[in-house]
Amino acid sequence: MTVKGRVLFDSERCKACGICIAFCPNEVLALDESHINGQGYTPAYAQKPEACIGCKICAMMCPDMAIIVERA
Amino acid sequence: MQTVFERPKSLTDHPFHYCPGCSHGVVHRLVAECIDELGLRENTIGVYAVGCVVLGHRYFNMDCIGAAHGRAPATATGIKRMDPEKTVFTYQGDGDLAAIGMAEIVHASARGENITVVFVNNGIYGMTGGQIAPTTLLGEITTTSPYGRKASVEGYPIKVAELLAQNEGSAYIARTSVSSPAGVIQTKKAIKKAFQVQQKKLGFSLVEVLAACPTNWGRAPVEALKWLDENMAVYYPVGEIKVKEA
Numbered sequence: 001m002t003v004k005g006r007v008l009f010d011s012e013r014c015k016a017c018g019i020c021i022a023f024c025p026n027e028v029l030a031l032d033e034s035h036i037n038g039q040g041y042t043p044a045y046a047q048k049p050e051a052c053i054g055c056k057i058c059a060m061m062c063p064d065m066a067i068i069v070e071r072a
Numbered sequence: 073m074q075t076v077f078e079r080p081k082s083l084t085d086h087p088f089h090y091c092p093g094c095s096h097g098v099v100h101r102l103v104a105e106c107i108d109e110l111g112l113r114e115n116t117i118g119v120y121a122v123g124c125v126v127l128g129h130r131y132f133n134m135d136c137i138g139a140a141h142g143r144a145p146a147t148a149t150g151i152k153r154m155d156p157e158k159t160v161f162t163y164q165g166d167g168d169l170a171a172i173g174m175a176e177i178v179h180a181s182a183r184g185e186n187i188t189v190v191f192v193n194n195g196i197y198g199m200t201g202g203q204i205a206p207t208t209l210l211g212e213i214t215t216t217s218p219y220g221r222k223a224s225v226e227g228y229p230i231k232v233a234e235l236l237a238q239n240e241g242s243a244y245i246a247r248t249s250v251s252s253p254a255g256v257i258q259t260k261k262a263i264k265k266a267f268q269v270q271q272k273k274l275g276f277s278l279v280e281v282l283a284a285c286p287t288n289w290g291r292a293p294v295e296a297l298k299w300l301d302e303n304m305a306v307y308y309p310v311g312e313i314k315v316k317e318a
């Protein structure tokens with residue numbers, strides 16, 4: 001399967017609000033409970049990166065601009 | 073791979089101080105994207121209100137000034153009249169614009185002042201700890217309406233966009249919401265249109281953006297956006313309310 005999209009996180013900016021996770025149409029994202037960033041939050045990450053279609057919805061909804069999106 | 077979403081140039085690299093899930097971050101980005109896309113960064117002056125946006129000068133990568141509480145439209149008027157070729161916008165909350173600043177905004181609109189107002193309506197005083205605002209919905213519990221807002225005590229929530237649309241000087245008035253991806257796209261379109269109305273010197277422009285304050289609403293970020301959609305956007309219908317053609 002060819003990868004359609006890719007999300008890159010600036011994890012230090014993430015405040016774990018969960019908005020990107022709730023709006024991603026493909027359930028790509030989750031909070032990384034094993035990691036705490038400098039602000040004290042467990043940042044979002046791509047748990048199922050292969051399902052990303054590069055639709056940008058997560059980045060559009062992120063209040064803290066923690067997400068960069070690439071498309072093939 | 074090609075980058076399809078990144079930080080606009082009209083924002084600095086400074087991380088926002090806003091609470092998790094606060095809509096201010098999204099609205100800041102949309103304003104910055106519009107200024108980037110219209111090529112106005114070197115020619116824009118932002119006027120930031122008192123409220124959670126009070127540190128706006130850290131984030132917007134352009135000339136800016138902080139106004140006294142509620143007085144951003146008056147400050148913007150002075151700047152615009154001295155330098156009409158600059159794009160001048162105010163960024164105000166609902167406590168700022170619809171309470172202490174109600175006179176300034178009504179008269180700026182009535183004068184047809186050629187400025188753009190980005191009005192972030194989160195229905196509460198955010199910065200000061202969640203007091204009732206003129207825009208707080210009936211029934212809402214705040215620190216100063218502990219039994220919920222009652223029309224018989226605090227009156228009815230004010231529909232600012234409709235109110236200002238009645239003024240002859242208002243050229244473009246719209247209300248949008250950042251509670252969904254479609255709403256974010258609409259908000260950006262409306263802000264861009266408001267700046268274009270100013271560029272065409274058509275008069276006063278304002279976009280009322282329905283926004284979430286998860287902290288003072290006492291609702292988690294995702295739940296807050298849902299509540300916004302199901303409650304705020306019902307009382308405050310979204311759409312273009314006034315569009316004056318050239």
Ligand SMILES: Cc1ncc(C[n+]2csc(CCOP(=O)(O)OP(=O)(O)O)c2C)c(N)n1
Nearest residue numbers: 122123124141165166167168196197198199
């Ligand atoms: C003259 C004056 N009166 C009162 C205040 C206190 N004050 C600071 S911010 C604010 C209201 C902020 O609410 P809003 O405009 O809705 O913005 P938000 O913080 O929700 O974004 C008030 C009353 C002040 N700074 N100056």
Ligand code: SF4
Nearest residue numbers: 024052053055056058
């Ligand atoms: S770009 Fe779209 S599919 Fe990919 S993580 Fe973001 S919301 Fe999900």
Ligand code: SF4
Nearest residue numbers: 014015017018020062
């Ligand atoms: S929307 Fe942004 S801040 Fe919120 S969890 Fe996702 S990446 Fe983090």
Ligand code: SF4
Nearest residue numbers: 090091094124198285
């Ligand atoms: S208090 Fe409300 S408006 Fe202010 S930063 Fe926090 S969530 Fe945003």
